[in-house]
Amino acid sequence: MALFSSSPTRRSLLIGAAPAAFALTCGLSPRARADNAPLIVVTSFPEELTTRYEREFERRHPEAHVQFVWKHSRDALALLSGPDQGGVDVYWAPSPNFPLLRDQGALRPIVVDRAVLPGRVGNQSLSDSSGMYEAYDLAGYGFALNPSLLRERGLPEPKSWGDLASPIFADQIVVPIPSKVGFAPALYDVILQAEGWERGWAIVSELIANARLVAHGRGPAAAVEEGEAPIGLTIDFLALSARANGAPIAFAYPARTAFLPSNIAVTSSTRKFDTAKAFVDFVLSCDGQKILLEADSVRHPARPDAYRPTGSEARINPFDLRRENIFDYDFDLGRHRPGIVRALFDIAFATRHAEVTTLWRSIHDAEARLGNATGKDAERIAEARRLAGSVPVSTRQADRAEYLAQFAGRDAPDAEIMERWNAELAASRATAIALLHAAFPG
Known part of the structure; x- marks a missing residue:
């Protein structure tokens, strides 16, 4: 039997389960509707995974029936923030919506056993401290590697974000x-939080000069898999999935990385709390978490005992990584930063990639010529390096939710802000070039 199966009616359920459930039960009293209606779960997980959980949960709870409604984060937030939360009982997704819904009072507390679900990995907290949602699985960020290509080119395996500069x-x-x-916004924010805003952008700027930029999520892992490059910055499951399917690819977590969880929660308006709680309990149980280890799944359970034993060379257990390698990523800050990371990266690097590459290679050449010398030329080159790695947003601004809110939507950033950033970047880089010419004329 296949580990993941699908139903011929699944697609229609994913698109319109909640309205259909209401239509079927509209003539019943509220109590009768609660007793007879299916459990409505909003998710963005793939059908193969949700079908597996549906089958196993209903086998254990034959009196219950689960229907999944597939929603992107934005649509899910609108539904769960609306009247009666759209009749949804459980929200289960890799999404930044959970703290927003918590703050709206849209979730009910859930109780878990911290002896088996620690709610943290390494030095990093994962779960909501107020108990309104719980981590279900983890995804980490780091390096897809082609070991044979690294050896062929005489390159060491990078150990930190800064190594790539x-x-x-x-x-x-x-x-x-x-x-x-x-x-990608979360990947870069992991670097920015791990290294600090200013140093983080300096590292990103310098490594961008070493890199090819791609516009597809599979791009970095695919380039490494196909031997186009020995290193790609990516989310772990893309590289681990390729490795599980026989690709000559490895994955490494650098020092000071982080894992971002998918979460699960019960809605505050559910009329099926006992069934919703039972579903959450199953998803977070050892048996429920072990489903993540089946077939082609390379997701990381949030429960340490689910990994014993794995029997898979492709499996990485985040709980076995050195504690100090995983820092305490600030999720609340991180959820406000995707917009500004996108905007800054585009204006500073994506539209100026050749310029950035030339500038950093000139700095590297100047540093090689300088050697260990000190004095005015060393000061000029150091200042050129600082300017090349700077961005027109301060640490103070980057830590303020009010400032970051300007970039929260998917609309183009304010033209006046973009014009100012553009001018500041151009001035900084022109000054850096002038300093290099002053240090080494011609």
């Missing part, structure tokens, strides 16, 4: 454009 990795890296790739 070294000139030895020129033309050896593929990175995603955050305005084009869904996971």
Whole structure:
């Protein structure tokens, strides 16, 4: 029997389950509707996974029936923020909506056993401290690697984000454009939080000069898999999935990385709390979490005991990583930053990639010529380096939700802000070039 199966009616359920459920029960009293209606679960997980959970949950609870409604994050937020929350009982997704819904009072507390569901990995907290939602699975960020290509080109395996800024990795890296790739804003924000806003952008700027930019989520892992580049910045499951299917690819988590969870929660308006709680309990149980280890899934359970034993060379257990390698990523700050990361990356790097590459290679050449010398030329080159890695947004601004709110939508950022950023970037880079010429004329 296949581990993941599908029903011929599944697609219609995913698109319109909640309205259909209401139509079928509209003549009943509220109590009768609650007793007879299916459990409505809003999710963005793939059908193969949700079908597996539906079958196993209903086998354990034959009196219950689950219907899934598939929604992107924005549509899910609108539904769950609306009247009666659209009749939804459970929300289960990899989405930034959970803290917003918590703050709206749209979720009910759930109780978990912290002895088996620690709600953290390494030094990083995962679950809501107020108990309104719980981590279901984890996805981490780091390096897709082609080991044979690294050996062939005489390159070391990078151990940190900053390693990729070294000139030895020129033309050896593929990175995603955050305005084009869904996971990429979080990937870059992990670097920015791990290293600090200013140093983080300096690292990103310098490694961008070593990289090829791609506009497709599979791009970095695919380039590494196909031997086009030895290193790609990506989310782990894309590389691990390729590896599980026999690709000559590895994945490494750098020092000071983070894992972002998918979450599950019960809505505040559910009329089926006992069934909703039973579904959440199953999803978070050891048996429920082990479903993540089946077939082609390379997702990471949020429950450590689900990994024993794995029996898969492709499986990485985040709970076995060195604690100090995983820092305490600030989810609340991170959920406000995707817009500004997209906007800054586009104006500073995506539209100026050749310029950035030339500038950093000039800096590397100047530093090589300078060697260990000190004095005015060393000061000029150091200032050129600082300017090349700077962005026109301060740490204070980047930490303020009010400032970040300007970039929250998918609409183009304010033209006046873009014009000011453009001018500041142009001035900084022109000054950097002038300093390099002053240090080494001609």
